[in-house]
Amino acid sequence: MNPAADDPTGAFEGKVVLVTGGGSGIGLATAHAFARQGASVVVAGRNRESLLLAVASIRGEGGEATAVVCDVRSAEQVDRLVEETVSVYGGLDIAFNNAGVSLVGSLSEFSTAQWEEVISTNLTGTFLLMRREVDHMRRNGGGVIVNSASNAAHMTLPLLAAYSASKAAVLSLTRAAGREFIAENVRINAISPGPVDTPMWATRPGESQADRRKRMAAESPSGRIGTAEEIADMVLWLASPQAAYVAGHDLVVDGAMSS
Template identity: 40%
Template sequence: MDAEDTGAADAGTKKHSRRRILTTGAVGVGGVLAGVVGGVALAQAGSPTPVIRPSGSRRFEGKTVLITGGTSGIGRAAARQFAAEGGKVGFCGRREALGRQVENEIRSAGGEATYIRADVRSEDDVRRFVNQVASTYGGLDVCFNNAGITQQKALHEYSAAEWDDVVGTNLRGNFLALRYEIPHLLTRGGGVVLVTSSSNAISTAAGRSAYAAAKRGLVGLVQSAAADYAAKNIRINALLPGTTNTELVRRAAGAMDLPDSVWEVMATTWGKSNVPGLGRMASADEVAAFAVTLASPDFPYMTAAQMVFDGGKTAFGG
């Protein structure tokens, strides 16, 4: 299983750290929770997970931030964090109800966001979405291309349509996004693009042939595109998260119909067994915090990079 909130700072505080602060809080139902899923007994002992605190900085004040796949998971968390740092966020996704919910959350917190329904598999949708965000907010500055899906099965069990859906969303969808974002960034005189790949681009496992092929292909896409536009002041990088506690991972695990408390037990147990070292999945908020920092002006020398954020999983355990 591999993937893919902040508030405003106290107005009276004059100086703020440019980094988010990670603190620890207890997660779960307290003590030891036992559940039975498919005949398998699971237990959780209140493992810690980070809570993202607002940094107080406004690194994206006056900037337009475009996000694909912004209605759930890492994309949703990133939309909220970009907005909390002053960004004007235009984001897309296929599920309109979720999109409106995220838009309302951001605006209720004092941020600026616009949801536009779009499917990254459709060139017409991508063109319309990118152009509408640029028109609404007066150009583009930062693009976080995050939309992605997975299906897990042995290679010979994929239909051609299923293969095309996974590769079309994860790889072709990113090509289309870049295809229509780049002209706006050229007009702006530069900008930043961050593309969500996956640690599966480095080390994968059985049942992930379509997903791993697409995510590894994204690394090549990013490197070549970065070379195309480095002289134009456009930085393009790849983010390679490890297993992240998101709807995508929960769906891949077949756990969407289970109670949240049972899923958290499953996720905690899986992390302890499959992520050497840290022994847990990432949270969407902490991956988003890393993405926001990578997209900020803090690293002007970084382009064509593969930034692995997987708790040491690929280094320690493959």
């Protein structure tokens, strides 16, 4: 259980949080969770409509949120995203770099364009975000970054070679940066979810949503798939003071699937 989530006073009151991929799935659940604990949240992504719906739902619960359209593959858009976050809310304390894509297919049939889309979004996008986030945080007393990896970085999964490679690289990047910047009070960690019921969760060709859920639940030692809210709880823990001595770490949340 997340200690921060049980604090009725608002564990993140006054904090500014940036969540990429914030329009749906794990990103949306995490944005809601931070807002419920008093944070001002910037939700970013490529789909303006989903971002506006996210902001409306957060504000409908009494939270504070702003939407910023951003393609994390673009250095210029990432720079603008961080600048706008700081401009609107006066700073940046916590970032959840969650934007990502998963393309399913045999490596032997994967096109160069497909490979580049996965790598440029999942890996290069994380690098571009971290570069600007760290730059701001180290000049302003510190902060926390949580990168979204995957248990696919720890185990072999059919038809997900590019995705697995991108997430394994995110883990390596996280460890290196976590060590480099901890002395400047910037804590950087990663979270590696297992199967979670979200819109991005990849299906195999010809597989229905119901079949996907059934198959993945059967393949998990826990006998079920995770929820976006469960992953959000762990992101909040990594961002909380309770995790103050945790840096350069990968928190695997997959019901023992990769153990």
